[in-house]
Amino acid sequence: AQSVTQPDIHITVSEGASLELRCNYSYGATPYLFWYVQSPGQGLQLLLKYFSGDTLVQGIKGFEAEFKRSQSSFNLRKPSVHWSDAAEYFCAVGAYGGATNKLIFGTGTLLAVQP
Amino acid sequence: KAGVTQTPRYLIKTRGQQVTLSCSPISGHRSVSWYQQTPGQGLQFLFEYFSETQRNKGNFPGRFSGRQFSNSRSEMNVSTLELGDSALYLCASATGGAGNTEAFFGQGTRLTVV
Numbered sequence: 001a002q003s004v005t006q007p008d009i010h011i012t013v014s015e016g017a018s019l020e021l022r023c024n025y026s027y028g029a030t031p032y033l034f035w036y037v038q039s040p041g042q043g044l045q046l047l048l049k050y051f052s053g054d055t056l057v058q059g060i061k062g063f064e065a066e067f068k069r070s071q072s073s074f075n076l077r078k079p080s081v082h083w084s085d086a087a088e089y090f091c092a093v094g095a096y097g098g099a100t101n102k103l104i105f106g107t108g109t110l111l112a113v114q115p
Numbered sequence: 116k117a118g119v120t121q122t123p124r125y126l127i128k129t130r131g132q133q134v135t136l137s138c139s140p141i142s143g144h145r146s147v148s149w150y151q152q153t154p155g156q157g158l159q160f161l162f163e164y165f166s167e168t169q170r171n172k173g174n175f176p177g178r179f180s181g182r183q184f185s186n187s188r189s190e191m192n193v194s195t196l197e198l199g200d201s202a203l204y205l206c207a208s209a210t211g212g213a214g215n216t217e218a219f220f221g222q223g224t225r226l227t228v229v
Binding site for chain 2: 032034036041042043044045046049051090094095099101102103104105106107108
């Protein structure tokens with residue numbers, strides 16, 4: 001069955017430090033992968049997506065992610081974190097099995113940024 | 116370009132009542148999906164509508180239903196509300212008839228059942 005695992009429930013980094021959020025997926029074919037961010041009480045904002053091609057994808061707000069098929073991973077990175085990046089981050093995979101836009105989400109990683 | 120609009124933003128209902136939530140997708144988007152978000156279960160897929168037809172459904176009881184209108188606006192309904200239905204309900208719109216296109220989310224409707 002398809003699934004997404006985000007091993008880190010909560011991460012704290014210092015402002016200006018680098019960030020890497022982990023995501024592993026289970027999927028039977030080439031996956032469609034997404035990272036979303038959610039601020040408290042808000043909806044989800046798409047940071048970046050991977051459909052095919054270059055395995056290093058650039059997103060908004062200075063984020064990037066690298067697709068590694070051999071490790072079934074799609075980790076999110078940012079070289080220098082800003083206090084405004086504090087939020088919850090969700091990795092998702094597009095479901096397969098016919099035409100659908102259904103997403104399967106990981107459990108999320110809550111990012112805290114300390115000054 | 117206007118984003119995805121969900122109304123109302125907040126709702127308080129009593130157990131046993133029913134509720135209807137509304138979602139207006141981005142102009143030109145024909146796919147609308149609904150998700151339930153709770154602290155315990157995370158983000159769970161409810162159903163997806165495309166061109167007024169439900170084409171995918173999650174593992175929720177029949178009390179949860181939805182529909183889509185010809186202008187792509189969608190509504191979801193929950194009947195006989197239970198305390199466990201308290202959640203943030205998110206709507207997402209996408210263009211793709213073929214599926215697996217990027218989805219844009221609304222701000223959500225926060226439902227509290229008392």
